[in-house]
Amino acid sequence: MILTCDRIEELLSPYLEGELGDEERRLVDLHLEECPDCRLLFAALNGTRAALRGFPELEISEGLRARLQAIPRKKKRLGAALDFLIRPALQPVFATAAVFMTLVSFYLFGPYKAAIDRSINRKIHHGYSQVEKLYVKAGSFRDRLEASTGSLVVSIKNLPIFGGDKDQIQQ
Amino acid sequence: MLVNAYAKRVFNLAYQFGGSYQEAEDMTQDIFLKLYGALSKYDVRRDFTAWLLTLARNHMIDVYRRTKWEKASRDEFDEHTLSAGESADPETGVDAAANRKIIWDGLNLLPPDIRMAVILRDIQDKSYEEIAEVMSIPIGTLKSRISRGRLQLAKILREKKGHDPDL
Numbered sequence: 001m002i003l004t005c006d007r008i009e010e011l012l013s014p015y016l017e018g019e020l021g022d023e024e025r026r027l028v029d030l031h032l033e034e035c036p037d038c039r040l041l042f043a044a045l046n047g048t049r050a051a052l053r054g055f056p057e058l059e060i061s062e063g064l065r066a067r068l069q070a071i072p073r074k075k076k077r078l079g080a081a082l083d084f085l086i087r088p089a090l091q092p093v094f095a096t097a098a099v100f101m102t103l104v105s106f107y108l109f110g111p112y113k114a115a116i117d118r119s120i121n122r123k124i125h126h127g128y129s130q131v132e133k134l135y136v137k138a139g140s141f142r143d144r145l146e147a148s149t150g151s152l153v154v155s156i157k158n159l160p161i162f163g164g165d166k167d168q169i170q171q
Numbered sequence: 172m173l174v175n176a177y178a179k180r181v182f183n184l185a186y187q188f189g190g191s192y193q194e195a196e197d198m199t200q201d202i203f204l205k206l207y208g209a210l211s212k213y214d215v216r217r218d219f220t221a222w223l224l225t226l227a228r229n230h231m232i233d234v235y236r237r238t239k240w241e242k243a244s245r246d247e248f249d250e251h252t253l254s255a256g257e258s259a260d261p262e263t264g265v266d267a268a269a270n271r272k273i274i275w276d277g278l279n280l281l282p283p284d285i286r287m288a289v290i291l292r293d294i295q296d297k298s299y300e301e302i303a304e305v306m307s308i309p310i311g312t313l314k315s316r317i318s319r320g321r322l323q324l325a326k327i328l329r330e331k332k333g334h335d336p337d338l
Contacts, residue, residue, distance in 0.1 A: 013318035044325035044332075051274040051328075052293035054267055060182045064196045068174040068203050 003027050008038050012045055173206065177220070180295075181227050187290045188231050190245025190279060198234065202227045224305045228287055235283050245279055248272040270328060277327040281320050288313055289320035 003011070008031050014020050015028050032039050107116060156162065181202050186195035205226060213222060248271065278286055284306070291302045303310045 009322060010318065013321050014314070016321075040329060041322075041325060044329040045321055047270050047332075048274055048321055048324045048328055049293055050267065051270040052289065052324075053296075054271050055187065055275075055294050057179065057183050058186065060178050060199070061196065064182065064199060065174060065178065067196075067200055068178050071200075071203055071207055 003031050005031075005035060005038055008032075008035070009041065012038075012042055015042075016045060016049065174203070177223055178203070180220075181223070184224070184227060184290065184295065185231060187278070187294055188283075188287060189235075190275070192246050198231065201234075202230050205230060218301075218304075221301055221304045224291075224301075225307070228305055232283050232287070245276060248275045270332075273328050273331045274324055277324045280327065281323060285316045285320040285323075288316045289324070292317050293321070 008028060011020060011024060011028050015025065020028065032042055107113060110116075178199060182195055182199040185198040185202070186192060189195055189198065206223060209226060213219070278290070281289065288302060288306065291297045291305065292299070297305075299310050299313060303313045306313065308316075
């Protein structure tokens with residue numbers, strides 16, 4: 001059986017690695033003896049492999065070594081800086097914040113935002129009018145308190161113990 | 172400890188893959204940053220070197236695809252790589268160095284996955300099983316890629332050197 005040059009190309013790499021069976025190896029040997037092009041390609045393949053194997057392994061620079069050795073320290077520093085966030089004491093705060101944010105998101109993105117806005121408006125106005133009423137009541141109470149205080153002071157001044165007129169009190 | 176044990180290997184892979192010393196240093200730093208972040212996900216039943224090389228390989232291919240790394244030219248060959256590994260015979264040494272220069276430049280012409288497979292096999296001398304694990308492909312596919320990569324490089328070498336029977 002004669003192998004074509006294309007088939008030989010496919011077989012050259014396994015041939016080089018010693019992976020071919022006896023029969024295939026014999027056929028490749030035979031072809032290489034007779035075909036100068038494939039012989040040249042095989043020589044180039046050998047040269048390629050030798051060149052690749054000849055690349056030296058380089059040492060890393062001291063600068064790179066220092067940069068690499070600094071990575072865990074940097075990561076540790078960053079981790080330590082954020083450690084306070086995972087303290088158990090802050091868990092209720094995070095839980096509350098989560099609930100609050102959930103409610104806010106329901107409000108902002110839910111379908112009833114306009115209705116909730118109207119309801120809040122009503123509540124605010126209602127609250128405001130209640131405050132106004134209380135304020136007015138407080139004002140009248142203050143007036144009455146002032147009047148009562150005035151008459152109480154006059155009554156005390158007119159007590160006999162302070163040299164006042166007893167009849168005036170009775171009147 | 173991780174730096175002493177693995178930095179050289181990762182750096183060399185990045186340098187051989189990308190061809191730029193500066194890029195390889197930055198790439199190694201990025202890969203180690205990823206490594207420290209991913210250590211908690213490491214499955215102790217897996218081989219650590221293979222796991223690290225998988226991480227490195229994925230990162231390099233990602234960067235390559237994102238930034239079109241292949242457009243960047245490789246460093247001048249003799250700047251960092253020519254000095255070591257020379258043959259004692261001056262004539263053979265010059266020839267081998269010339270071949271290495273052609274192959275070094277030629278690596279940039281290989282598609283990323285093929286280039287990675289050739290580097291791991293022929294430069295870093297990894298076994299097919301290790302490379303298949305790192306690249307997450309069957310051994311048959313891997314062998315085919317390595318074969319194609321070597322042939323492509325061999326044809327480049329043949330073109331550059333003409334019909335010299337002593338390639």
